Amino acid sequence: MCASQSVAARDNREKLLERSMSRYQYSGDALIEVLHTAQELYGFLSRPLLKTIAHKLRLPPSRVLGVATFYHFFSLKPKGEHTFVVCLGTACYVAGGLSLIGKLERRCAKAGQTTPDGKVSVETARCIGSCGLAPAVIYDGNVMARVTSDSLEAELNKIGVQ
């Protein structure tokens, strides 16, 4: 849990998660929806959080962990301040997505990891469906189109990556 979060905000997150579970009547069928909400609120799914959800939905913790690790969308580790998701769908792949990942791996962290200072997370995506814009990178939730090594470099410099 992020230390900078105030106690009030933390309470609010618990309340919001509780509300999401009660909307689905604490049904185990709603596990994926609840995990989505939890990740949105907390940024990632910590073990204690998964345990709490298992308890509330009356599911074995193994099932909750199983589902959380099965789907790529759920992250069990905290994310960096900024996130670069490089699309490696076919169109982006043939347009040179791999070299973008190479650049990020050299300057930041390996795909799927975060820099030690928590500044940047590097991820890959299967296809973000923006094939007309290949190669595409999602930078903090926004799609960057026809990304080149230089334009990526410029963004990294802007946020002060060494």
Place this chain on the structure above:
Amino acid sequence: MTIEELSEKQAEELARQQSLENRILCCSAAGCISCGADSLRRALDAEVQAQGKADKVEICGTGCMGMCGRGPLVLSSADHRLYGNVTVADASALVSNNAHDRESLAARSIDLKAPYFSRQLKIVLANSGRVDPEKLTDYIAVGGYQSLAKVLEGMTPRQVVDEVKKSGLRGRGGAGYPTGLKWELVARQEPTTKYVVCNADEGDPGAFMDRSVLEGDPHRVLEGMAIAAYAVGAQQGYVYVRGEYGLAIQRLQTAIKQAEREHMLGSRILEQGFQFRIDLRIGAGAFVCGEETALIASIEGKRGQPRQRPPYPPASGLWGAPTLINNVETFANIPTIIERGGEWFSSIGTATSKGTKVFALAGKIANPGLIEVPMGTTLRAILFDIGGGVPGQKLKAAQTGGPSGGCIPQDLLDTPVDYESLAAIGSIMGSGGLIVMDETSCMVDVARFFMEFCMDESCGKCIPCRAGTLQMHDILERITQGRAADEDLAILKELASLLRETSLCGLGQTAPNPVISTLKYFPEEYEAHIHERRCPAGHCQLAPVEHEVTA
């Protein structure tokens, strides 16, 4: 809203739109937004205020207009012209109705008579780029929900199923199962709780048709689902949409809320005593969930692993109840089939494949974007007349069907696009991704790329797929690194037939397709890698010969 009120609303909205001096439609799909559509829209809004035309000129955001390579795109109702590469500086000319002011726009105008437009036929995409996806009245103005009204007012469920059967529509998710037959199977089940599910888990890399339909015209899909629910006797529906598609999710949520408020969905649809609710289920990034039994498991909150069929979902689906699962594009065809009749629809296309197909053109092509063509159009027409060909290079292959499809060499480009013809040349129709590769793409590496995809996305339930994709990927990787020998090719072929014959679901069964098709059409590339340690496309970095230890 009653059926009469729906028609009144349509007339009223049409009259309002016609009374305007100009309606400026701005493409607000991902492609155009990434090249500045948002700031253009703000500039247009400001310009409308500045020229004092708030009551005469309307600025609307729409879904994808198709020509993603020419964005931002703007369609102006005053002169019926489409403008491309529009900049903020053009805003004042666009809002003006003075011919002199508009002269500067001529260079931006896109020729609507070009083959790009004339070779296309739009059914599924008819409203995409023409309506504001966030306004129900826009959809009503173009005849939206009239098909649902027609069905509820004057057709029995049996008649609806018959009409869909007559249309010859086949599943647009890729496999091509006859839609009418599927509906009949669900309709025939005992009257009990039944479900209608829309598969919007578009996972093939290189495919963005469903996303564009959901973003550009969400009500069309909801209307198609409601008609299906009436035909099969379901009261609850789900749209299972990819978690990556944030904008599509948001637009669907808005559309469902609007439709419920106006009684197009919910408990008293169009005051006709029919009820149907639709809920969204957001996927969490598992490609295998596009398989119907895995999708069902995922809606039930479980790991998305497929199960043995039969029983098929029409007999036992969600929570064991009869379930109709169709793809986004399939549902999007339904309102038009009901409106214009099954016979009309079956007059388009080939003997076995009716209607149109939406393709997402991407890769090395001049006009990437979204297109819709009648079935039976040749790949050559799609790639050259519509796609504008390959800039600067020679076309080497076209890839359809994503990781389940195949690579089609350029001498087979006269193949018509229909389910059977594509299967005959070792590819599949698939969901509609069409990726163009030129001489710089290495076909062995493309096969390796797709195999890596299948290996990562294999759910791990059945051994042929879990272990087989890993083995095949390993061999392909060694070939691209120049560390393979002749016998590896034999093992590769043996594994390919093993996976095809023994995997549990479509993912494993079709995973070898890219390998089989590249082996068949580009054997010389494999041989060059293995024997000469050379990549003809100059893409792979092969180990120098002295490192050779495996041979």
